[in-house]
Amino acid sequence: MAVLTVTAHARKTRPARRRTVNIPAGILSAIWLAIVAVPIYFVVITGFRTPDAYTENGPLDLPTSATLENYTSLWGLGFATYLTNSLLVTAGTVALVLAVALPAAYAIVRNPNRLLRLSFGVFLLGLAIPAQAVIVPIYLIITRLQMYDSLAAIVLPSAAFSLPIAIVVLTSTLRDIPGELYEAMTMDGATTRRVFTRLVLPLSRPGLVSVGIFVGLGAWNGFLFPLVLTQSDSQRVLPLGLWNFQSQYGTNVPGLMAAVVLSALPVLALYLFGRRHLLSGLAAGFGK
Amino acid sequence: MKARTERPGLGWAAPAVLFFAAFGILPVIGVVYLSFTQWNGLGDPQWIGTANWAAMGSDADLFNGIGKTVTLTVVSWLLQTPLALLIGVWAAGPQRNRAVLSTLFFLPLLLSTAAISVTFVALLDPNFGLAASWGDGNFLGSPERALYVIAFVIAWQFVPFHTLLYQSATRQIPRSFFEASAIDGATGLKQFFHITLPQLRNTIIASSVLMLVGSLTYFEMILLMTNGGPGTATRVLPLHMYAKGFVGFDMGYASALAVLLVAAGAALSIVVVRSTGYHRMSSDREGA
Amino acid sequence: MHRAILAAGAVAAILLTAACGNGGPGSESAAAGGKVQVWALEDAAVNPIATASIKSFNASTGKQVELSTYVNDAYKQKLQVSMGSPQAPDVFFNWGGGNLAQFVQANQVEPLDDMLAKNPGLGDKFLPSVLDVGKVDGKQYGLPMIGVLPVVLFTNNDVFAKAGVKPPKTYGELLSLIDVFKAQGVTPIALAGSQGWTELMWLEYLLDRIGGADKFQAIADNKPGAWEDPAVIKALTEIQNLVKRGAFGTNYASVNYDNQGASKLFATGKAAMHLMGTWDFSVQKDANPKFISGGKLGFVPFPAYEGGAGDPKSVVGNPSNYYSINASSKNKDVAADFLAKSLSSDEYINGLIDAGQVPAVKGVEATLKGKPNSEFTTFTYNLVAEAPSFTQSWDQALSPKVSEKMLTNLQKVFLNKLSPADFAADMAASK
Incomplete structure (x- = not known):
């Protein structure tokens, strides 16, 4: 159905294939590997250096004396608050999207009502509309709702602009459930709610995970909504915090890089413990 | 009657539809309305008719912005597609060490846009960063180079993702194709052009569409790295809108620019839906 | 710089903890009788002085004044957008002149003339040319809160x-x-x-x-x-x-x-x-x-x-930066009292001088001479005092x-x- 299938699929069938080595591609890969590795090395190593060593020995020097001070001083700068806020925003957005998208996808798949089809069409039209394009009216709405400078102000528009992709992915997941299963349950006298909890919910789990990760990453990384819709230190999320650290630290690059490393840890944990889910989530827009 | 009880009613979709109406559709209507008003963010918007739209004709930065947006999109595509394609094909190969390397490739995906931006700003500092050892170190401040530097950082962030797409698609090409051509005496390069590339056609389309959609969201990185500068060298259309709205507080004119973005986004949505077959889903199994 | 940032960070952390205790996200705002929110630019050298003067004010009056700071570009935007909202600060940092006039025209700033009348001698303490930039249409809306x-x-x-x-x-x-x-x-x-x-x-x-x-x-x-x-x-x-x-x-x-x-x-x-x-x-x-x-x-x-x-x-x-009071603040009296008590206090002015600033206050030459960095501060004071015009x-x-x-x-x-x-x-x- 979808043009593209992604890693999750590919894993099942990995043919041990013998092919002539593709030399140009190998060389290119090596070059790109270096390009990826240098900034990563820079981020990780610099975080352990002292500001003076950084200034004196240049950005790519080996750490002669490792220090953890950059990391410990971050906690005093409100890093924990930013981290908590980011986690709250991410969890809130994911929960809201999943809670409203799955029932809607269920209705769209199982009910041929014209109104539902129309709304599905509207969701499709919203697929590629960038949230930043409507930041002015969003700001107006949020201030009029007296929600300016709250985490909810970030969650609501972030969730709304994640809904189209969530509904598209979930409808395609639900369509793969054979109609006979619904009919069999109905025959046994199951109500809609029972079908939903006993059939739809369990069988759509892979789709929910993909959507959850995709939406979660978007909310986790989001910068514009927090920038425009919050202002106080206590409501600051991580990406905004990083930006703020940039000025606060001035030329103390090691401190800034320690913050960059810490900000990546939650996603790294996700990657280590759920690589397959993360990959499917990243490609949620196109795989299923 | 019994067969109908399973059909979920409109109520199931209502939360999603109402929520999307409030924070997705209402802002789109709002942005159209605001484009006919004058509003500096204080007080209430004042209706001024088509003045904002008329002002577009004399806004040289608008045409510059459209040009930069198109250039950045095209350059990003030209940079990322061959890289991701070749590395993806290479990474699909059987050698074990490639799995390790693939993990390295993947690392940029763990970092948020904000984290990547502050990292590269530090690396590209003309006097105290890595850039200092490269000529005069003028990268983000050079009107000729800045846009290409941004395209490079965007590639750094997104090539891993597209590589994954190509890697998994390559692994799905049936082994027999290669074996048959090997019997005909085809070399690695010939195999690449005659088998791999044609087989990846759909993936190329899908990855390109994703890049196209993504190009409207490069905005955050530019905001963090150059703020559109130097001058207007990296001021893409979304950034021009942001500058007018949230720096110049000319929210009405910013909304008129935003309408252009919404229109571009909606057009892109149609491209996405067409190229992925999402639209067909709505009729695939109806009445099952 | 490190120590100052750490100190500012520690203060911020304490304030945050206090703020979080008030309730969940969004509930923290300038409600009547609540905290008096003061917004200013982030400045590692000056913020601790403001924090110290707030601390003394809070200790002597039993009120709760709280400082929030932002970086330059972000601040202008935050202020502009929040002034239309109920989360606006009670006291806000501004640049005087056209910047302040824009808020005055939107009826968002409280005139300070009554407050100055109630505190005789207060208005005369500031350099008139600098005080003038805090005036819009002849009324005083801002008081200088930092050096020239x-x-x-x-x-x-x-x-x-x-x-x-x-x-x-x-x-x-x-x-x-x-x-x-x-x-x-x-x-x-x-x-x-x-x-x-x-x-x-x-x-x-x-x-x-x-x-x-x-x-x-x-x-x-x-x-x-x-x-x-x-x-x-x-x-x-x-x-x-x-x-x-x-x-x-x-x-x-x-x-x-x-x-x-x-x-x-x-x-x-x-x-x-x-x-x-x-x-x-x-x-x-x-x-x-x-x-x-x-x-x-x-x-x-x-x-x-x-x-x-x-x-x-x-x-x-910048002739100076100014503190003004939000016209829709529910804590105007406390805010006015705070401005009257702290901006011309010896503690505040000496703090500014110690940080290398030249307060927009008459007759500080003698004090400047006895303090560190006197060469620079005296240079600045004389430059401004002798200038026929000060273009903002x-x-x-x-x-x-x-x-x-x-x-x-x-x-x-x-x-x-x-x-x-x-x-x-x-x-x-x-x-």
């Missing part, structure tokens, strides 16, 4: 000594110094050209020296033809000549002020001069303490322009809309992407 901040030409004494030259007194001397430093492989002038407002200082001073202070007044008053005045064109042409001459090096447009890129370039001797507001003294004192303690930082007024109509004694910059930074004096356009266009002028005539024509067309 004129823009001056900083020089690196080491670099000058090594080259065997003296700081410039005239523009002609400045030009020949550029050639001298260039020949020595030193960037003649540090410029954080990735941010338009640092470049604006050059235009402000050049127009002031070439055409006199009334040329910008005409622009601020929206007089027809003000932007296209020959003096404006000449000032812009001089800017392009400076760039061509290599005054700012070749990579200045990549240099940032907010991350102290230009200040560090200058302090490390890679650049010889730096045209910047006097606040950079505090920045250097925190970020490069040895540079200050070693007496390596020099400072002179902007050079005189040979044959120019302007008075070489006039200055540009253009990006504060003009509306945000015009100012956004101006800064973008000025960057293009520096990059030689826009001619002086086209700059003037484009600015004349924007209202």
Whole structure:
């Protein structure tokens, strides 16, 4: 159905294939590997250096004396608050999207009502509309709702602009459930709610995970909504915090890089413990 | 009657539809309305008719912005597609060490846009960063180079993702194709052009569409790295809108620019839906 | 700088914990009888002074005043957007002049005349020329809350000594110094050209020296033809000549002020001069303490322009920054009391002086002399006291809309992407 299938699929069938080595591609890969590795090395190593060593020995020097001070001083700068806020925003957005998208996808798949089809069409039209394009009216709405400078102000528009992709992915997941299963349950006298909890919910789990990760990453990384819709230190999320650290630290690059490393840890944990889910989530827009 | 009880009613979709109406559709209507008003963010918007739209004709930065947006999109595509394609094909190969390397490739995906931006700003500092050892170190401040530097950082962030797409698609090409051509005496390069590339056609389309959609969201990185500068060298259309709205507080004119973005986004949505077959889903199994 | 940031961070952390105890996200706002929110720019040197004065005020009155700080560019936006919302601060930092007038016109600022009447002698404590910038239509809306901040030409004494030259007194001397430093492989002038407002200082001073202070007044008053005045064109042409001459090096447009890129370039001797507001003294004192303690930082007024109509004694910059009270604040009385008690208190003023600032307060010369950095603070005080005019930074004096356009266009002028005539024509067309 979808043009593209992604890693999750590919894993099942990995043919041990013998092919002539593709030399140009190998060389290119090596070059790109270096390009990826240098900034990563820079981020990780610099975080352990002292500001003076950084200034004196240049950005790519080996750490002669490792220090953890950059990391410990971050906690005093409100890093924990930013981290908590980011986690709250991410969890809130994911929960809201999943809670409203799955029932809607269920209705769209199982009910041929014209109104539902129309709304599905509207969701499709919203697929590629960038949230930043409507930041002015969003700001107006949020201030009029007296929600300016709250985490909810970030969650609501972030969730709304994640809904189209969530509904598209979930409808395609639900369509793969054979109609006979619904009919069999109905025959046994199951109500809609029972079908939903006993059939739809369990069988759509892979789709929910993909959507959850995709939406979660978007909310986790989001910068514009927090920038425009919050202002106080206590409501600051991580990406905004990083930006703020940039000025606060001035030329103390090691401190800034320690913050960059810490900000990546939650996603790294996700990657280590759920690589397959993360990959499917990243490609949620196109795989299923 | 019994067969109908399973059909979920409109109520199931209502939360999603109402929520999307409030924070997705209402802002789109709002942005159209605001484009006919004058509003500096204080007080209430004042209706001024088509003045904002008329002002577009004399806004040289608008045409510059459209040009930069198109250039950045095209350059990003030209940079990322061959890289991701070749590395993806290479990474699909059987050698074990490639799995390790693939993990390295993947690392940029763990970092948020904000984290990547502050990292590269530090690396590209003309006097105290890595850039200092490269000529005069003028990268983000050079009107000729800045846009290409941004395209490079965007590639750094997104090539891993597209590589994954190509890697998994390559692994799905049936082994027999290669074996048959090997019997005909085809070399690695010939195999690449005659088998791999044609087989990846759909993936190329899908990855390109994703890049196209993504190009409207490069905005955050530019905001963090150059703020559109130097001058207007990296001021893409979304950034021009942001500058007018949230720096110049000319929210009405910013909304008129935003309408252009919404229109571009909606057009892109149609491209996405067409190229992925999402639209067909709505009729695939109806009445099952 | 580290210690100051840590201290500020610790204070912020304590305030945060206190704020979080109040309830969940969004519930924290300036409710009646609640905390009095004070918003200011982030400034590692000055914030602790404000925090200390708030602490004494809270301790002596039992009220709860709280300080929140933001970085420059973000602050302007935050203030603009929040003033329309119920989460607006009770007391807000502003730049006076056009910046303040815009909020006054939206009826969002409380006049302070009653408060001044209730506190006899308070109004007379401030320098009248600086106090005037806190007035709109004859009413007082803002009180100076920080030292005067004129823009001056900083020089690196080491670099000058090594080259065997003296700081410039005239523009002609400045030009020949550029050639001298260039020949020595030193960037003649540090410029954080990735941010338009640092470049604006050059235009402000050049127009002031070439055409006199009334040329910008005409622009601020929206007089027809003000932007296209020959003096404006000449000032812009001089800017392009400076760039061509290599005054700012070749990579200045990549240099940032907010991350102290230009200040560090200058302090490390890679650049010889730096045209910047006097606040950079505090920045250097925190970020490069040895540079200050070693007496390596020099400072002179902007050079005189040979044959120019302007008075070489006039200055540009920020006369001061101001605290104003939000008209819809539910804690106006406490806020007014806070301003009356803390802004002219000895603790606050001495704190400012200790940080290298020159408070906009009459008769502080004697105090300045007995304090550290007295050479710099006395220089600043005399510069402002003797100046026939103090032109406010253009990006504060003009509306945000015009100012956004101006800064973008000025960057293009520096990059030689826009001619002086086209700059003037484009600015004349924007209202």
